[in-house]
Amino acid sequence: MNLWALIPLISCVIFIILFLSVLPQVKKRIERIFALFLFASMIWSFTAVMLLHNISASSNYLIFWNGLVIAAIPLVVVSYYHFIRAYNNKKAGMGVWIGYAIVSVIIILSLMGYVVKDAYFIGNLLYHDIFYWDFILAAILIPFLSMIIMLLYRRYKNSIDPTDRNRTSYLIVGWSLLVIISYITPFTPSLKTLPIDHIGNLINALIISYTIFKFNLLNIQMIFRKLLTYIIVIGVLFALTTVLFFISPDFFTNLPLFIIVIILSLIYIFVILASAPLIKLVSKGVDYLFYRKTYDYRQELLNFNKKMSHILNLDELAKEILPTISKAINVTGASLMLQDNKTGNFETQFIYPEDENTAPESTFKKVSLEADSAIIVWMDKKGKPLNPEQMDAIPELRGLWQSEKDKILSSNMGLFFPFKSRDKLIGILTLGKKKNKSILSYPDIELISNIANQAGIIIENAQLYTHAKIKANTDELTGLYNHRHFHERLDQEITRNTRFGGTFSLIMMDVDLFKSYNDIYGHLAGDHVLRKVGEYIGNSIRGIDLAFRYGGEEFTVILPGTHIEDAYKVAERIRKTIESKSSLKAMPITISLGISSWPSDGIMKEEIIGRADEALYLAKQLGRNRTCLSSDNKKQHDTQLISSEIRSNPKALSIIYALAATVDAKDSYTYGHSRKVSEYAIAIAESMKLPNEKIECIRSAGLLHDIGKIGIPDYILNKNTFLSSDENQLIKKHPKIGSEILKHVIDLVNCIPAILHHHERYDGTGYPSGLVGEKIPIEARILSVADAYDAMVSLRPYRRQLSLQEAVDELKSCSGTQFDPVIVDAFIKVVQKNNADSVVYNNDYIYQLKENEDID
Amino acid sequence: MGIEAELFKRGKQEDLWQRCCGYLDLSIEDFAHIQKRLLLEQLELLNRCELGRTIMGDARPETVDEFRTSVPLTTYADYAPYLLKRRMDVLPQKPILWQYTSGKSEEYPYRWVPVTARQLDQIEGIIFAMMILSTCNNKGEINLKGMDKVFYGMAPPPYTTGTMTRAFPNELFDVVPPVGEAENISFEERIKYGFDLALDKGLDLCIAMSSVTVAIGERFGRKGKSKISVKALVKKPKKSFRLLKGIVKSKLAGRPMLPRDIWKLKGLVSFGIDGSVYREKIKEMWGRYPLEFHGCTEAIFIAMQTWDYEGLSFIPNLNFFEFIPEAEVNKSLEDSTYQPRTVLIDEVKPGKYELVISSLHGGPFIRYRLGHLINITATRNEKLNIDIPQMKFLTRIDDQIDIAGFTRLSEKVIWKSIENCGIGYYDWVACKEINGKPVLHLYIEPKETNMNVREIESSIHNELKKLDKPYSELESFTGLMPLKITLLPENSFKAYKLRQQAIGASLDNLSPRHINPSMDTIRFLLKPDLSLLRKTVVTAKEKIEA
Known part of the structure; x- marks a missing residue:
């Protein structure tokens, strides 16, 4: 074995490995051409091995292989030129095909023995005699060699992408070394017998390998x-x-x-x-x-499925996955964007690292994308990762807003990776940039893809679990936490404070006169009030406080780390907010509140609740719409009235509403009549800009105008035919009976004139006193119009229901005789003004109003 | 340098195609989604600016449906108080430049339109797309090369075509004549100079108005006959070679010399409302079909052809499109207070529509009626598998007549020219007709029956030239005399009036529209039903006798 053969042998082995690595990947044109170049290089080295390994081989054998070695050289050059053209997005062009034609001719010539005259070993050094035209061959290759260098240089010069420049510079160096060494070897006497040119080929092979792995020249790392x-x-x-x-x-x-x-x-x-x-x-x-x-982290990620399958908590998932991915892929950080339950937007909810000391260029900024954003829609549809730098090249992302683009580009994120479950986008993993400034490689993407499916399911499960947990702890009507969760959290708070020391307060509150409200307006309206009260409580407390619906119309708030004085401030804020949202149009809503504090009011759960409950009871006793502390209860006689806004209204109103409900309940046809009359009357009073006290009086009088019917036998009230004159006389007594009832209730004395005279006529022919014109109290004149209108537009057993226009016409025709013309005009204006949204004359007034105007 | 130019320079052809022409792969749902999202972004800008608040009144739409139901359709008159004064403070976004087009003569000579930086970015991409599509034969193919010779034969800034030069990647191509020089010389000189340079340097791509492209071709025929200076030929051998080649080719073909004898173009882009009129002529002269695009000053780019040179595909990212069906258009023409119903891009079916655009990327127009009647030829391009509705421009339906992209004549200008020439007439109507070339066809009912049509034609033509500069340039540059007069029979308009009365038309509709009346109206005027007139005379007689 000739040791010189080792050089081409090593080179050959490297090219074989590269070739076999590339072969399964050949999908794109550039990959095919690169495979061809690797094959050519492999052949060159292989022929050289065959030529050099046996120093005792025959002359014919040596001539044959030497010819092939020489023929392989132009093949390497032309195929590399072909590759470099493809690398520069250029078509093969005429030059390449001419090159291959030349190569074919040389191979044929070499096989026919017209390339090498003679070849022989002296020692272990190979000598050969070649034909002169072989030098022409070397000259023919020069344009190809120059073009390769020129194309690479141009690519390097024009590129602004640092990765691309680096990659190109390595290719330039590798090829330059190969060319220089290959040209020096045959023209240097001391080297020309040695396979030094294969050292150039070996160096080029090594550089290409390095470029593949370092700069992702081709995605063959994994196969390699x-x-x-x-x-x-x-x-x-x-x-x-x-x-x-x-x-x-x-x-x-x-x-x-x-x-x-x-x-x-x-x-x-x-x-x-x-x-x-x-x-x-x-x-x-x-x-x-x-x-x-990054090896250990990659292993950890590969075991992700096993490790994470039991996780049902998004926090835990994020804590596990984000640091591991960041380290495994060697990126500056990672974050997880999940869909917000309320807005539906995808928002960055978890971030790694959260360290604020990180350099600004590595700091992730939180991103929020609307569910309808082009990126979200694209990811949901395609399920592909997105590199922010490619945003402009994706046609579907042309709908991206400038502000969205700016947000993404300034977020320092390098890749958005979709997590899908059951074909639906449920989260986005965002990765920072590679710490070594390189780009994310195919294996990196593949590693994330491996965990993506499982992560999608885990995230969805965790979201469902969180959702179910929230649902189990939430009161459906108000959206606040429910009674069960209240006890859980109270236990937790006591345990925590027992262990670590500290204090917390508890507010218990109850909607005043809620039963009466339900009786008058019905349970649907009552539910609406509870929903709104829940919303106002939620909006009035601090971020650390927890609000609950305790049951019925009772609510509680736990205020962690809060002394009773501070809890009082929060309680008053809640009370005032709710009070301010009430108006004169309907029954006002107020709440009473009681506060206790841990541990001063007891250390057991029951003690704290009991003390707050007692304080609440005291607030009710003191006239409602106020806040009392547990200490107020202790002092008994020295009651400290924290809320000074004591008014008699709530007390009086409770009686009014109870009585009104009783009257309405007597006659199924007039159910809701008092309420509607009260509302119409208020609308008239407001349009006439009467003072607030008068409006309040009118509301009460409206609700109670028929209170005297308590003294009328039920058979008359429920009679389906016309009344006899005796029965009529009896009915006419109801204003007087009403005034008799009310004169014993001090709070309602001011309503008596309105109730007593609401059946007087403007021309003096009414009852009970036969008053004329302005002598009839204005409240009574207003009630008269409101009462008549509601009676006309409501269904009665003894006559048909009038249309709105008919009722208005009737009012007009009786203006000046039965009714005060000024009030009729005012009422018609109100009707016309509200005609579009049917506020006044629509029987569903209250519910419409509820939807539009909170609890007013 | 924009992103597209950068990609082109770096040879990233796949990325360049995706960025510029990738929209052709969009599904109609994706197209509609892009439109919707960009409109919502625009609504945010409009809700914050004075112009938006003025046009939209109390409406603060937050969805596309709200926008379409609560915002009225608009015309330039709605914007004129702001745009004519070029007020930047009222706009949704500060413009980077202003462009104009001919306006309503006398009321305002120009319609000024602002262009924002973001719009200009989009325009750069579309210009690249235009160049790529005009030179390719297949999807994904980019045949453009750095320093290709490009002839740019469009009007200079502040015309819209001049705006395009601002977005054109001049540094990457050899533009003849160079933009800097071109903008300082007259349009005619520029064309001449540009082609002189092209003769010397060669020509790869021609971007010009369709009428200009044809006019140049026709001049070649004339030039071929002129004497060639030997001295000049010696000085510029490349030019001489090209000319020689052209002469030989044309002689061999036995016809006058044409541009295709001299240059083999990679691509040809033509612009102008009359593009389809000149299509075959351009092919014959230049050796390839022009790639047409449709646009105007207010919308800049609306749609573009692809490599099959058939229907124009809409461009999703510059304007939000709505379409008024033809029946609704007619209703609104009859009753100016009528708010016609519109359909969206994913709702159009083949048929005729008027285009309504809303500017995106901070542009000013909101539900703006362009006055362009288009034909949706198909909801998709089956041959090339493009899922975007295909359109062809038909005509203007507003009160203006566009001739060869050079001028827009208003009712006032035409009326004044008739008045100025001093002929006696009862009434007139005008419309644009195409018979190989676009002409303004005037139908006049004269008071005297023995009038000479040619004399009237010449007289009105001269008056129009005096009143409208672009109209006079049209003749001097393209050699077009785009006016045709037809004298209507006696009592045409009276008979029309009686017919309208008989069908119970309102007072406003007793006379026909002066500009662009319907074909039915023109047909009636040419052959009026005079029996109606006789009936009226008889009835009047009867009344007198009675």
């Missing part, structure tokens, strides 16, 4: 790794068996054939058994060689 693993394994096993045979050759020759067969079988069984762990071992070694520092 596997191939290398198998070559090493096969090499080791081959060496072992060979050694075995060489150690004791006589042993086999003396044995009978069947024994040899058995031994060989055993050896092969051993080889097969040994190969699996050996493959694993070598694979580990090769991977370690490739990935070094």
